[in-house]
Structure formats: structure tokens, C-alpha cells
Amino acid sequence: MTTRRLVLATRNRHKVAELRDILGAAGLDVELVGADAYPEIPDVPETGVTFAENALLKAHALAEATGLPAVADDSGLCVDVLGGAPGIFSARWAGKHGDDRANLDLLLAQLGDISDPHRAAHFACAAALALPDGTERVVEGRLRGTLRTAPAGDGGFGYDPILQPDGDTRTCAELTAAEKNAISHRGQAFRALAPVVRELIG
Numbered sequence: 001m002t003t004r005r006l007v008l009a010t011r012n013r014h015k016v017a018e019l020r021d022i023l024g025a026a027g028l029d030v031e032l033v034g035a036d037a038y039p040e041i042p043d044v045p046e047t048g049v050t051f052a053e054n055a056l057l058k059a060h061a062l063a064e065a066t067g068l069p070a071v072a073d074d075s076g077l078c079v080d081v082l083g084g085a086p087g088i089f090s091a092r093w094a095g096k097h098g099d100d101r102a103n104l105d106l107l108l109a110q111l112g113d114i115s116d117p118h119r120a121a122h123f124a125c126a127a128a129l130a131l132p133d134g135t136e137r138v139v140e141g142r143l144r145g146t147l148r149t150a151p152a153g154d155g156g157f158g159y160d161p162i163l164q165p166d167g168d169t170r171t172c173a174e175l176t177a178a179e180k181n182a183i184s185h186r187g188q189a190f191r192a193l194a195p196v197v198r199e200l201i202g
């Protein structure tokens, strides 16, 4: 039997690495290919207003363009005292998409006067699967924690250096990749999606 190919609808190389680890550990017998293998396919505008809507937009666009099953995630950091922001705007909070350091610095400045008991936040992830025939599934995961006042650690990406998961004394950027995947929003969401992928594409 030939191994099925599954396209990962992300150009974020950190996410590709995490998804390879997470889906690999879930025992999926599929060949995982990043969206970078299809440079001619344009990025889809993230016009949704929820993580789930955006994840489905990305997965459907790539499934239609490639004729292959596609998985996507949309994720971000939701800060309680900011009413859930940056949320779906996490990647472009400081203006330029993907400028992790500027996003993190702006958020820390905005929270400068907020004391520890009020610095609760969570990472959220919606993981979507879309098939070329329009079949879709979406599941969500969360990682709750507290925001530090200064970055610590150099692992991971994005807001990892300022989120300290509940029950730990380290930030996400101080965890090993395996430790982060075991508890992360993305790990939870894609571990929940893995049996669905197995059922739908074999």
C-alpha cells in the first residue's frame, strides 16, 4: 500500500517542525509535506474572526489547490485582561506579520502596569483537516499560564519566552521541544485530530 500524502498548510517553519513531531508521535502513516513544496500556491487571506474559521480557510485552500488532504492550524495568545487579545491577531500584533520580537515587546509594554495575579493568558490552537471533496473537521486545544514581565529562554517561537504554563516554573521557551509538545495547545489539538485523519484518509 502506498503511503498517503498530507499537506501542512503553514509557512511557519517552527510550526512545521512541531507538527511533524506531534503527528509522527501520534503514529500516522502519512507523508507530511510543508506548503513550501508548493511555492506557486498563494497564501490565503485569513479573513475569519475565529481560530477555527481561519484554520479551515487555510486547509480548504491548500486541499483545493493541491488535490491532496490538507491540515492547518490557526493559533495565538489570548490575554485575559485584554479581553482575549491579541487572539487571531497574534502574528501581526505590532503591525508586521511574523515579527515575533516586536509582537512580544509591544505586548509586554501594554501589560507594564499589570500585576502578576492579573497576568493570566492562554495559547489557543484550532487544527483543521480538509479533503479535496470538501469534507472538513476542526478541533481545538489550549495551554493556560501566566505572562512573565520579561522574556526568558530561547526555544520555541512567538510568545513562548513570556508564557509560563500553569504548574511549571519555566516559560515555554525554556521547555524542550518534546516537553512543549506534550502540553501545548498545538499538541492537544493535533493529537485529537490524528485519529480523524487516520479514519478519513487511512
Ligand code: ITT
Residues within 6 Å of the ligand: 009, 010, 011, 012, 015, 073, 074, 075, 076, 077, 090, 091, 092, 098, 100, 103, 123, 156, 157, 158, 159, 160, 172, 184, 186
Ligand atoms: P501560518 O499562518 O502560515 O500557519 P503564522 O505564524 O502566520 O503561520 P498564525 O496565523 O496561526 O500562524 O499565527 C500564530 C501566531 O500566534 C504566531 O505568529 C505566534 O505569534 C503566536 N503563537 C501561536 N502558537 C504559538 C506557540 O506555540 N508559541 C508561541 N507563540 C505562538
